[in-house]
Amino acid sequence: MNELVLEVKFVSMKKWLLIGVALGFLGLFIVIPLLAVFSEALKKGIQLYFAAFNDADALSAIKLTLVTAAISVPINTVFGIVAAWAIAKFDFRGKNILITLIDIPFAVSPVIAGLVFVLLFGSQGLFGSFLAAHDLKIVFAVPGIVLATIFVTFPFVVRELIPMMQEQGTEEEQAAMTLGANGWQMFFRVTLPNIKWGLLYGVILCIARAMGEFGAVSVVSGHIRGLTNTIPLHVEILYNEYNFQAAFAMASLLTMLALVTLGLKSLVEWKTKKYVNGG
Amino acid sequence: MGISLKEVTKEFGTSRAVDNITLDIPTGDFTALLGPSGSGKTTLLRLIAGLEKIDAGTILLNGSDFSAKTVRERKVGFVFQHYALFKHMNIFDNIAFGLKVRPRKQRPSKKEITEKVMELLKLVQLEHTASRYPSQLSGGQRQRIALARALAIEPEVLLLDEPFGALDAKVRQELRHWLREIHQKLNITTLFVTHDQEEALEMADTIVVMNHGRVEQIGPPEEVYQNPANAFVYSFLGRVNELRGAALRGYLGNTIPNGDEVGYIRPHEIGLNRTLKGSSVPTEVSHVTRVGSTVRIDLKRLDLGHIFEAEMSTEKYRELGPVQKGDILYADLNHIVIFNGKNNTTQPVLENKTLRAAYL
Amino acid sequence: MLKKLSRHRALPGFGLSMGYTVVYLSLIILIPLAVLFLKASTLSFTEFWRTVTDERVVASYKLTLWTSFFAAFINLVFGTLIAWVLVRYDFWGKRLADAIVDLPFALPTAIAGIALTTIYAPNGWIGKYFAAMGIKIAYTPLGIMIALTFIGLPFVVRSVQPVLQDLDSRYEEAAATLGANSMQIFFKIIFPAIFPAMMTGFALAFARALGEYGSVVFISGNMPMKTEIIPLLIITKLEQFNYGGAAAIAAVMLLFSFILLFLINVWQWKTAKKQQMI
Numbered sequence: 001m002n003e004l005v006l007e008v009k010f011v012s013m014k015k016w017l018l019i020g021v022a023l024g025f026l027g028l029f030i031v032i033p034l035l036a037v038f039s040e041a042l043k044k045g046i047q048l049y050f051a052a053f054n055d056a057d058a059l060s061a062i063k064l065t066l067v068t069a070a071i072s073v074p075i076n077t078v079f080g081i082v083a084a085w086a087i088a089k090f091d092f093r094g095k096n097i098l099i100t101l102i103d104i105p106f107a108v109s110p111v112i113a114g115l116v117f118v119l120l121f122g123s124q125g126l127f128g129s130f131l132a133a134h135d136l137k138i139v140f141a142v143p144g145i146v147l148a149t150i151f152v153t154f155p156f157v158v159r160e161l162i163p164m165m166q167e168q169g170t171e172e173e174q175a176a177m178t179l180g181a182n183g184w185q186m187f188f189r190v191t192l193p194n195i196k197w198g199l200l201y202g203v204i205l206c207i208a209r210a211m212g213e214f215g216a217v218s219v220v221s222g223h224i225r226g227l228t229n230t231i232p233l234h235v236e237i238l239y240n241e242y243n244f245q246a247a248f249a250m251a252s253l254l255t256m257l258a259l260v261t262l263g264l265k266s267l268v269e270w271k272t273k274k275y276v277n278g279g
Numbered sequence: 280m281g282i283s284l285k286e287v288t289k290e291f292g293t294s295r296a297v298d299n300i301t302l303d304i305p306t307g308d309f310t311a312l313l314g315p316s317g318s319g320k321t322t323l324l325r326l327i328a329g330l331e332k333i334d335a336g337t338i339l340l341n342g343s344d345f346s347a348k349t350v351r352e353r354k355v356g357f358v359f360q361h362y363a364l365f366k367h368m369n370i371f372d373n374i375a376f377g378l379k380v381r382p383r384k385q386r387p388s389k390k391e392i393t394e395k396v397m398e399l400l401k402l403v404q405l406e407h408t409a410s411r412y413p414s415q416l417s418g419g420q421r422q423r424i425a426l427a428r429a430l431a432i433e434p435e436v437l438l439l440d441e442p443f444g445a446l447d448a449k450v451r452q453e454l455r456h457w458l459r460e461i462h463q464k465l466n467i468t469t470l471f472v473t474h475d476q477e478e479a480l481e482m483a484d485t486i487v488v489m490n491h492g493r494v495e496q497i498g499p500p501e502e503v504y505q506n507p508a509n510a511f512v513y514s515f516l517g518r519v520n521e522l523r524g525a526a527l528r529g530y531l532g533n534t535i536p537n538g539d540e541v542g543y544i545r546p547h548e549i550g551l552n553r554t555l556k557g558s559s560v561p562t563e564v565s566h567v568t569r570v571g572s573t574v575r576i577d578l579k580r581l582d583l584g585h586i587f588e589a590e591m592s593t594e595k596y597r598e599l600g601p602v603q604k605g606d607i608l609y610a611d612l613n614h615i616v617i618f619n620g621k622n623n624t625t626q627p628v629l630e631n632k633t634l635r636a637a638y639l
Numbered sequence: 640m641l642k643k644l645s646r647h648r649a650l651p652g653f654g655l656s657m658g659y660t661v662v663y664l665s666l667i668i669l670i671p672l673a674v675l676f677l678k679a680s681t682l683s684f685t686e687f688w689r690t691v692t693d694e695r696v697v698a699s700y701k702l703t704l705w706t707s708f709f710a711a712f713i714n715l716v717f718g719t720l721i722a723w724v725l726v727r728y729d730f731w732g733k734r735l736a737d738a739i740v741d742l743p744f745a746l747p748t749a750i751a752g753i754a755l756t757t758i759y760a761p762n763g764w765i766g767k768y769f770a771a772m773g774i775k776i777a778y779t780p781l782g783i784m785i786a787l788t789f790i791g792l793p794f795v796v797r798s799v800q801p802v803l804q805d806l807d808s809r810y811e812e813a814a815a816t817l818g819a820n821s822m823q824i825f826f827k828i829i830f831p832a833i834f835p836a837m838m839t840g841f842a843l844a845f846a847r848a849l850g851e852y853g854s855v856v857f858i859s860g861n862m863p864m865k866t867e868i869i870p871l872l873i874i875t876k877l878e879q880f881n882y883g884g885a886a887a888i889a890a891v892m893l894l895f896s897f898i899l900l901f902l903i904n905v906w907q908w909k910t911a912k913k914q915q916m917i
Binding site: 032124261 | 649650651652653656657659660661663664667668669671672674675678717720721723724725728730732734736737738739740741742743744745746747748749750751753754755757758764765785788789792846847849850851852853857869870871873874877880882885886889892893896897899900901904908
Binding site: 172174175176177178179180181182189190193194 | 328329330350351354355356357359361363364365366367368376377380381428429431432
């Protein structure tokens with residue numbers, strides 16, 4: 001009898017030990033850095049926190065970040081939907097190769113992503129002389145930043161949509177066709193509503209990454225204050241100038257976006273679970 | 280009129296799912312495409328719907344050539360095995376879908392759509408579900424809605440792909456009755472695919488038996504059941520006992536069975552007696568089961584050791600007296616039908632035995 | 640005799656969507672990468688070799704490789720533990736813990752970089768305790784490893800989690816009825832089932848760490864020969880307008896990443912096949 005009690009106690013001890021270690025690891029690596037961002041941002045009081053955003057350079061950084069996201073995210077979203085449609089709803093040879101190719105930006109260092117565009121459009125690049133002749137600037141200017149961001153955030157929407165669309169199969173679309181719907185009607189009335197949560201999550205992830213991209217943009221931007229600095233680059237500048245509070249204040253913006261992204265992921269998972277169980 | 284198929288063929292890779300089929304499906308009939316998995320019946324259905332494209336041949340509906348028309352243009356109603364209801368739309372919108380996607384000129388007004396949808400819901404007896412979602416309905420209810428949705432576009436042809444395959448046995452029974460009733464009310468040419476021969480025999484006006492992409496026989500249920508054209512049809516419909524080789528001795532007259540032949544007899548065609556009569560075979564009872572109002576007896580031949588099954592009504596069983604395991608009974612196999620494995624040759628007809636020439 | 644019409648598919652839009660996909664993929668990804676290899680090839684072989692075998696470059700290769708490897712390994716162990724705890728146990732705050740695992744995925748790398756540096760600097764939240772003991776974390780390879788561990792954390796967890804969740808408890812129950820204790824059940828039944836996922840997660844974390852820039856560049860101190868990672872070297876070459884040199888180093892790194900990616904895919908394909916046969 002005593003043995004049984006001891007055994008149960010041992011099992012539950014083991015369980016709590018494991019939970020403790022796991023949570024400790026998470027706490028150390030994730031919670032503490034999170035706290036650090038906000039604590040440093042608010043270190044000198046809340047007034048100074050908001051003052052950080054009044055700065056002209058800060059504002060232009062925010063503006064550039066938003067513009068970059070506003071261009072690259074819709075482009076990659078359209079691509080994501082189209083590519084997911086081709087891959088998830090049809091069978092064809094070379095599908096796996098295509099999927100692997102789409103995954104390339106994940107395997108490539110962001111610095112290399114920036115490098116390729118410098119090699120293409122930089123002054124010594126492939127199109128360098130052409131651009132100079134027409135007084136067009138891509139590298140060290142906004143277009144370069146947008147291109148690098150598109151490269152880096154390329155797979156996000158596709159990868160979210162493919163498993164979702166594959167799981168849903170093609171029967172509803174076939175049914176729509178037998179009922180007389182044309183291709184667009186079928187897509188907008190049947191396919192799109194079924195993927196809306198996954199699409200939303202993919203887009204939010206894409207936005208978060210587009211706004212937070214550092215390495216690729218760093219290479220391509222030229223770090224021209226007030227012109228070609230995004231929020232992460234601006235954070236770097238402030239940090240290197242030892243202006244920690246302002247740096248973290250800017251950082252807190254993107255951190256909050258990251259937290260929203262996480263919240264949305266939980267929401268999407270909850271919603272899709274509802275569909276799976278019900279339908 | 281109705282659906283006409285001429286030399287229709289469909290290949291997937293190197294295999295022919297549908298092999299040169301020429302078939303006329305009568306208008307207004309409730310026709311079953313019956314066959315085992317891989318027989319091509321679902322492919323044939325999908326070819327008629329336009330969900331697959333034919334590799335050769337033509338499909339005519341009421342005389343007009345459908346072969347080149349897309350799914351949309353064919354206006355066939357299709358019911359899928361797993362319903363394929365639009366899960367993010369409520370029941371009303373599901374049924375109204377076909378009407379709402381019509382080009383503007385042909386689209387009915389909102390009022391007309393509502394009327395039509397409610398009319399269909401009434402037909403399938405699910406008026407109260409209009410604002411619910413598919414996930415809230417049972418399997419049987421979903422399939423009825425799927426049918427209502429297909430009927431909304433007033434199709435000339437109704438196609439059903441193993442519509443009850445995903446449902447419980449009891450629900451299946453209920454829906455069989457119900458579907459027949461609907462068909463009688465509406466009188467639309469209906470074609471449904473099933474691998475369940477009981478279902479086909481029970482529901483269809485005409486059965487098309489398929490195997491390996493070909494049509495083995497087409498005819499009303501009684502015809503196909505009682506006068507099967509070949510061994511496959513015989514063995515696929517209803518329960519059968521199969522006899523080969525030595526078991527056929529004595530039923531072929533002077534010819535010695537050479538292994539090509541196969542004989543079939545249905546359990547209820549076997550007569551059992553306590554005493555030897557004519558050419559009846561001595562057997563030993565190995566098992567007795569009561570199934571509903573019939574009794575099934577498993578018998579073992581004393582000469583060859585094969586086991587086969589006999590079936591009789593409870594009254595006839597009572598006439599035999601209580602039967603126990605180990606009892607000796609004499610089985611009368613006179614109603615055996617033998618297929619000789621060669622094409623179109625007839626064997627001499629012997630007393631009470633029929634030989635049917637057929638291709639196996 | 641049978642006229643083979645162009646492969647008809649039930650759903651529309653295949654041609655259009657495939658065409659668009661391939662074109663966009665080529666423009667954004669394939670052509671730019673091709674240009675990189677093209678540029679690297681403009682170097683003569685001796686120049687190329689000299690660039691990539693330069694002392695400083697080799698030091699950075701080594702540093703990048705072993706810090707990434709160890710960081711991925713730490714994530715292998717703890718990531719599996721976290722996945723286990725999240726799937727098998729219930730506790731207050733579990734959903735929150737599950738949600739924040741993805742933070743390194745959603746948080747910009749630069750922010751992670753400055754946050755971690757602030758924490759582990761000699762006067763930082765945690766760094767100061769270690770400084771008192773004479774151990775430096777920030778501006779050393781140890782700091783780099785911590786940053787790379789942060790970055791790779793979600794990969795192992797998210798690889799192992801679904802496999803653990805889908806694991807049919809019936810196998811364990813069968814083993815228990817046959818007399819196995821929980822250690823045996825873990826090592827003989829559970830571990831083999833999650834091992835492929837663990838390896839996938841490890842490889843992904845490793846690949847990610849290799850290319851990481853933003854979170855490392857702040858905490859590393861960027862001392863040549865000591866704490867300089869490959870991406871930084873590439874940037875240095877670029878700033879010197881040594882495009883060819885930058886391309887050369889990048890090409891070597893890319894090749895390695897592609898081989899890794901290829902191996903991951905092959906492994907996944909092979910284990911999927913093996914499991915199908917069961």
